[in-house]
Amino acid sequence: MNRFKELEIDLDWFNGRNVSVAFLCLVTLKTSHAIYKYYRAKSKVKVKREECLAACRKMAEHLTQKGITKDKAERITRLSITELEQRLQSGELSAVEVCECYQAVALEVDRKLNCVVEPIWEAEEMALERDQKTGKKGPLHGMPVSIKENYYIKGYDCTAGMQRCIGDPVSEDAVVVKVLKRQGAVPFVRTNVPQTMMTFECSNPIYGRTLNPQDTNRGPGGSSGGEGALIAAGGSILGIGTDIGGSIRIPANMCGICGLKPTAGRISGAGTHKLTKGQTLVKSASGMLSRDVDGVTIAMRALLCQYMFDLDPTVPPIPFREEIYQDKRPLRIGYYIDDGYIPSVPSMHRAVEKAKSILESRGHKLIPMQPVDARRMFRLFLDTVGADGTKTYLTCMKDDIYDSTVRQFFYTSHLPGVLKKMIGWIMSAVSRDDIAGYMVKALSGFGTVYEYWNHALDIEDYKDDTLALWRSLGIDAVICPGFAFPAIPHNTFGDLVGGCVYSTMYNLLNYPAGVLPVTKVTEQDIKDMANYPNKTKFEKNIKKMMLGGTVGLPCGVQCVALPYQEELVIRLMKEVEQGLKGDNS
Numbered sequence: 001m002n003r004f005k006e007l008e009i010d011l012d013w014f015n016g017r018n019v020s021v022a023f024l025c026l027v028t029l030k031t032s033h034a035i036y037k038y039y040r041a042k043s044k045v046k047v048k049r050e051e052c053l054a055a056c057r058k059m060a061e062h063l064t065q066k067g068i069t070k071d072k073a074e075r076i077t078r079l080s081i082t083e084l085e086q087r088l089q090s091g092e093l094s095a096v097e098v099c100e101c102y103q104a105v106a107l108e109v110d111r112k113l114n115c116v117v118e119p120i121w122e123a124e125e126m127a128l129e130r131d132q133k134t135g136k137k138g139p140l141h142g143m144p145v146s147i148k149e150n151y152y153i154k155g156y157d158c159t160a161g162m163q164r165c166i167g168d169p170v171s172e173d174a175v176v177v178k179v180l181k182r183q184g185a186v187p188f189v190r191t192n193v194p195q196t197m198m199t200f201e202c203s204n205p206i207y208g209r210t211l212n213p214q215d216t217n218r219g220p221g222g223s224s225g226g227e228g229a230l231i232a233a234g235g236s237i238l239g240i241g242t243d244i245g246g247s248i249r250i251p252a253n254m255c256g257i258c259g260l261k262p263t264a265g266r267i268s269g270a271g272t273h274k275l276t277k278g279q280t281l282v283k284s285a286s287g288m289l290s291r292d293v294d295g296v297t298i299a300m301r302a303l304l305c306q307y308m309f310d311l312d313p314t315v316p317p318i319p320f321r322e323e324i325y326q327d328k329r330p331l332r333i334g335y336y337i338d339d340g341y342i343p344s345v346p347s348m349h350r351a352v353e354k355a356k357s358i359l360e361s362r363g364h365k366l367i368p369m370q371p372v373d374a375r376r377m378f379r380l381f382l383d384t385v386g387a388d389g390t391k392t393y394l395t396c397m398k399d400d401i402y403d404s405t406v407r408q409f410f411y412t413s414h415l416p417g418v419l420k421k422m423i424g425w426i427m428s429a430v431s432r433d434d435i436a437g438y439m440v441k442a443l444s445g446f447g448t449v450y451e452y453w454n455h456a457l458d459i460e461d462y463k464d465d466t467l468a469l470w471r472s473l474g475i476d477a478v479i480c481p482g483f484a485f486p487a488i489p490h491n492t493f494g495d496l497v498g499g500c501v502y503s504t505m506y507n508l509l510n511y512p513a514g515v516l517p518v519t520k521v522t523e524q525d526i527k528d529m530a531n532y533p534n535k536t537k538f539e540k541n542i543k544k545m546m547l548g549g550t551v552g553l554p555c556g557v558q559c560v561a562l563p564y565q566e567e568l569v570i571r572l573m574k575e576v577e578q579g580l581k582g583d584n585s
């Protein structure tokens with residue numbers, strides 16, 4: 001009392017009325033500040049969106065003025081990548097006309113699918129430089145390449161769908177972009193991503209939602225969903241993406257195109273927007289998407305060059321090994337249709353069976369197998385992603401508008417760790433399935449470095465066990481479903497998240513993996529869903545989703561090899577593709 005007196009605090013002031021008024025003022029202040037920040041974010045996002053749409057319109061007008069006819073654009077964009085490569089190399093087609101045709105088709109496709117973020121204005125000038133080049137042409141001479149939004153391009157914002165990155169253009173190209181340019185390619189458009197890039201629904205508050213060209217009621221997958229949609233719809237022939245949980249392979253599977261996730265680090269990731277760069281247990285891999293396997297091969301050959309090794313000395317200087325790609329030696333290939341955790345759907349089974357019989361007919365030995373405990377793998381993956389209690393995600397998304405696709409994750413992320421654990425436990429018990437619950441629990445993070453190091457050890461053990469399995473079976477490679485199921489309807493990521501077990505496995509293991517389209521969902525596949533398990537909440541969700549008009553959707557197969565054996569993955573992909581075309585050479 002005396003001390004308060006000394007401080008000259010009038011204790012009479014603290015009466016009920018004054019305290020309530022102060023409290024009310026504080027709440028009003030806080031609320032108005034939050035409202036102010038929300039509307040500031042909204043207007044920032046709106047302005048950016050309008051700028052990008054205006055850029056697309058301006059580019060479309062420019063192309064119309066240049067007289068790019070629909071007929072010509074379609075004629076050029078229909079060429080396969082090998083035909084296009086050959087015509088650009090021979091000079092039969094100019095880089096400028098190819099660039100303009102691709103830009104025109106990309107913008108047309110974009111009007112239906114919203115897959116392009118903005119055009120790259122320098123593309124035409126770059127193409128002109130290629131045309132004026134004398135002397136030896138680069139391997140990608142004049143090749144148009146679409147670029148996922150999270151790759152740095154000098155002078156452009158790199159946002160990953162987050163408003164805090166608006167108005168902060170990067171000062172340098174990503175290493176991969178520099179290498180593409182050096183090899184003669186022409187980066188021509190930037191493509192859409194989901195907010196934070198940690199979902200496989202391609203939507204964010206800045207650029208909106210991308211639709212699947214096979215069915216616009218569904219998404220193209222993600223996070224390289226803009227690439228998936230654009231390439232599948234014919235607006236690009238080759239694109240680059242990143243993959244930490246399936247972001248290249250999921251859109252490949254859902255859009256019916258090819259995608260390769262190399263071993264993380266084989267292709268430089270320098271200059272890509274990575275939210276959780278400090279998380280080094282499962283690393284994001286740079287890779288590519290293309291209409292066919294040749295596209296992936298052409299890109300890998302061109303990127304694995306001395307220039308990339310010089311620009312990014314962390315990349316092992318291993319050029320594309322033709323001897324592995326061209327090898328005709330029969331292989332021992334493990335296969336599974338189900339990982340023993342999340343049952344894949346009948347159409348995905350058929351895709352694997354089809355690939356299996358193609359590979360057998362080509363002299364390979366196919367060995368049935370089960371991967372090492374997929375549930376254990378997915379828990380390790382989730383614990384890694386949520387290791388910091390989602391603090392990094394929350395910091396990046398501070399004052400942002402949460403996209404509908406990630407909202408539930410962010411609301412959950414704000415809860416205290418103990419509550420996340422409790423909710424997780426209840427959810428697992430109620431849904432008779434631990435995925436939903438474990439996802440929430442994993443977001444509570446690790447309490448100590450000791451726990452984190454032990455977690456890192458558990459991942460190493462998982463890797464050792466997988467390698468031991470491969471060795472005991474004597475296999476060189478594995479084929480399995482490209483995903484648990486085909487493209488999903490909008491706003492269902494939260495219900496179907498477990499499907500990514502098929503892709504995350506090879507991120508956690510850091511094995512190279514590629515997906516190619518093998519078949520499409522048939523009426524019979526839907527009838528066969530009658531036998532699909534129906535016990536857990538997750539299985540029920542998959543069943544419901546599959547019965548909701550999935551006939552005709554593409555289904556892919558994933559080809560996997562040991563670390564740094566990308567050439568073997570591509571060889572397998574190519575053999576399956578040839579088999580599908582009835583070419584057994």
Ligand SMILES: CCCCCCCCCCCCCCCCCC(=O)NCCO
Nearest residue numbers: 197198199242243244245246247284409
């Ligand atoms: C979305 C909010 C952030 C909270 C993180 C916790 C969510 C865990 C969900 C795990 C599901 C993983 C889905 C995988 C999608 C593909 C991600 C990917 O490969 N991104 C590429 C980044 O370069």
